[in-house]
Amino acid sequence: xxxxSKHLLGIEYLSDLEITSLLDExxxxxxxxxxxxxxxxxxxxxxxxxxFFENSTRTQASFEIAGKRxxxxxxxxxxxxxxxxxxxxxxxTALTLNAMNPDLLVVRHPHSGAVNLLAExxxxxxxNAGDGAHEHPTQALLDALTIRRAKGRLxxxxxxxxxxxxxxxxxxxxxxxxxxxxxRIRLIGPSTxxxxxxxxxxxxxxxxxxxxxxxVDVVMMLRLQKERMDGGFIPSEREYYHRFGLDHEKLSFAxxxxxxxxxxxxxxxxxxxxxxxxxINRSVxxxxxxxxxxxxxxxxxSLIKSQQTKIxxxxx
Amino acid sequence: MKSNFLLTNATLIDPKLxxxxxxxxxxxxxxxxxxxxxxxxxxxxxIDCGGxxxxxxxxxxxxxxxxxxxxxxxxxxSAGQAAAAGGVTTMITRPDTLxxxxxxxxxxxxxxxxSDASLxxxxxxxxxxxxxxxxxxxxxxxxxxxxxxxxxxxDLVITDLKILTRALTYAKSLDALVVGHIQEPTLSQGxxxxxxxxxxxxxxxxxxxxxxxxxxxxxLSIIEMTGTKYHIDQISSEVSLxxxxxxxxxxxxxxxxxxxxxLTLNELDIGDYKTFFKVKPPLRSEQDRVSMVEAVSGGIIxxxxxxxxxxxxxxxxxxxxxxxxxxxxxxxxxPAALRLYHSKSITINKxxxxxxxxxxxxxxxxxxxxxxxxxxxxxxxxPELPFIIDRETLKSKSKNTPFDGHRMQGRVLKxxxxxxxxxxx
Numbered sequence: 001x002x003x004x005s006k007h008l009l010g011i012e013y014l015s016d017l018e019i020t021s022l023l024d025e026x027x028x029x030x031x032x033x034x035x036x037x038x039x040x041x042x043x044x045x046x047x048x049x050x051x052f053f054e055n056s057t058r059t060q061a062s063f064e065i066a067g068k069r070x071x072x073x074x075x076x077x078x079x080x081x082x083x084x085x086x087x088x089x090x091x092x093t094a095l096t097l098n099a100m101n102p103d104l105l106v107v108r109h110p111h112s113g114a115v116n117l118l119a120e121x122x123x124x125x126x127x128n129a130g131d132g133a134h135e136h137p138t139q140a141l142l143d144a145l146t147i148r149r150a151k152g153r154l155x156x157x158x159x160x161x162x163x164x165x166x167x168x169x170x171x172x173x174x175x176x177x178x179x180x181x182x183x184r185i186r187l188i189g190p191s192t193x194x195x196x197x198x199x200x201x202x203x204x205x206x207x208x209x210x211x212x213x214x215x216v217d218v219v220m221m222l223r224l225q226k227e228r229m230d231g232g233f234i235p236s237e238r239e240y241y242h243r244f245g246l247d248h249e250k251l252s253f254a255x256x257x258x259x260x261x262x263x264x265x266x267x268x269x270x271x272x273x274x275x276x277x278x279x280i281n282r283s284v285x286x287x288x289x290x291x292x293x294x295x296x297x298x299x300x301x302s303l304i305k306s307q308q309t310k311i312x313x314x315x316x
Numbered sequence: 317m318k319s320n321f322l323l324t325n326a327t328l329i330d331p332k333l334x335x336x337x338x339x340x341x342x343x344x345x346x347x348x349x350x351x352x353x354x355x356x357x358x359x360x361x362x363i364d365c366g367g368x369x370x371x372x373x374x375x376x377x378x379x380x381x382x383x384x385x386x387x388x389x390x391x392x393x394s395a396g397q398a399a400a401a402g403g404v405t406t407m408i409t410r411p412d413t414l415x416x417x418x419x420x421x422x423x424x425x426x427x428x429x430x431s432d433a434s435l436x437x438x439x440x441x442x443x444x445x446x447x448x449x450x451x452x453x454x455x456x457x458x459x460x461x462x463x464x465x466x467x468x469x470x471d472l473v474i475t476d477l478k479i480l481t482r483a484l485t486y487a488k489s490l491d492a493l494v495v496g497h498i499q500e501p502t503l504s505q506g507x508x509x510x511x512x513x514x515x516x517x518x519x520x521x522x523x524x525x526x527x528x529x530x531x532x533x534x535x536l537s538i539i540e541m542t543g544t545k546y547h548i549d550q551i552s553s554e555v556s557l558x559x560x561x562x563x564x565x566x567x568x569x570x571x572x573x574x575x576x577x578x579l580t581l582n583e584l585d586i587g588d589y590k591t592f593f594k595v596k597p598p599l600r601s602e603q604d605r606v607s608m609v610e611a612v613s614g615g616i617i618x619x620x621x622x623x624x625x626x627x628x629x630x631x632x633x634x635x636x637x638x639x640x641x642x643x644x645x646x647x648x649x650x651p652a653a654l655r656l657y658h659s660k661s662i663t664i665n666k667x668x669x670x671x672x673x674x675x676x677x678x679x680x681x682x683x684x685x686x687x688x689x690x691x692x693x694x695x696x697x698x699p700e701l702p703f704i705i706d707r708e709t710l711k712s713k714s715k716n717t718p719f720d721g722h723r724m725q726g727r728v729l730k731x732x733x734x735x736x737x738x739x740x741x
Contacts, residue, residue: 012517089630089633089634090634090635091633091634109635111635111636111637111638112518112519112520112589112635112636112637113518113519113520113588113589113635113636113637114635116588116589117589117634117635117636131519132519132520132637133519133520134518134519134520135519169519172516172517172519195515195516196511196512196513196515196516196522196524197511197512197513197514197515197516198513198516200513201513201516201517
């Protein structure tokens, strides 16, 4: 069953078949992106607006490249500097942009649920590029594609997600996606950074990385935000690295061919050892970035095509 | 000269009794002159109730009327109309207005405004500390003389225990009632939902129910020492109940309330970030909701209130974390409460005691009873009549009800205040 919804707001709303079909589409774009002629003209005339209410470099760039490679007109709006500062509400901003008839809005917002709210108010498709501590569906999809290409499958794998689960939308989307695809998920981190009720998500929780990493196929590290290091959630950066940072010793408990992932940007020496991150035999961090563009192209394609199909249906 | 009449062929709910009975009420000069069992034969203007339920009107504690300060959200007039339509005959209002009701001068402004605007009885509470800042106590003596019925800082908690202890001691010396909010603020600050699977899935900042238990135990310790008459505005979680039961068995002068929303909704109703379900304290788990219903049925929680909190569209049309808390409920309190009766969770008489008799006793009012000589503040309702709530038809100026589109069973037919009909549906 191909993915044919109006919006991509979260992994929660996707089925395993839709996920597989999106990843299959994305696989095709990986090949295109590696060729010399990366440009496709299928969506010439389509307008994509990137609205980022929170700082982002890589995600925004990835969406911009994805849109441009499909021939869309892409506009970036740095919302922090704009009318929001003048007191305009999220809905008014959305309605203003909506009036310019875009086909696609890519939205990141610091508050959970803000993208859902915005999607209710506009006519075009909306992609959630991260909302608060809720979801970051394109990141989970690009992680899934990376795992599938490295491991040859996306089911019956043992996958560890390590670090600040509580504040992480990447973790939530990944838990949902990897769970839907039938994988064993292990969460590793200090209990102060573990969300309440997380055991009910069908995951195993570990406080000791050596237990948690035992025989896993994939080690997914999360970024620890600087502002969480002030003694409120963990005592110090160095204690965190000592207990939870990924180093050679801790990694030795995982399978010999386990891959290392990180959504970036990395804090070397805080959550991950610098040499491990650069180890081309273990680390797939650069592949993740590459897959990001392909996955986003596949998502944009599916959303625009499903809009066009609906128009044809209405005309008939 | 008030009209005299007979309300006959009614199913009477006397909250002091265990069961309803068929009877008639003879109303003279605004009071219940005589209660007749069966079908009396008196020559007087007669209203046939058609066998529907006739009961004391609801006494709703903690109603927010947004005067002074935010009259566009709710005025005395609109709140009075909403109350009358909802079978609420007495509103005990919150002092968390702009500015707060913390001086006899502001209270006297309220008295002037309420008398020319409201259809139903209004008794205002005043704040416990000046500007609700938790630093200096208000002039409780003057405020009592000016008609303050109780003292409360609303949903703000006094964190300085010396000040709280002194204020409670002073209140005791005046035999004044204090209404407290018990969510420990260092834990609950910034939280918009209850810790657990749902909040984690939605990525919302959350607070553990322990914040309520800690706040409750803190306040109980102090009032055990000071002896102050104390009412807890809202209990919402199961973990708080043991401390409350202990306090009551030790004869601490404490009563507790619960909002209708915590009795009829749970955290899952928030769904995809519906801000009309954002209330304070946040909606709890289903387990907590069931425990609250049982606690009302078992008499551990004394009072059900609407916690009527009007918010305009703008303050709700925001991402969940930024949106304002609170829900309007004057008009939906009665039908929502009847859900508990229809689900056989609680008898109609016990339900009515929590809506009328218990708040009347606690706040020293003569209404809320079905007794000869008591004010004829009454509600006539059909407990079976089904309808769907449409928020646009609410009489409140603000339409922020979580029950929009909900199916309800039970509707107000007539409301009387002091023998005068103030609503007819």
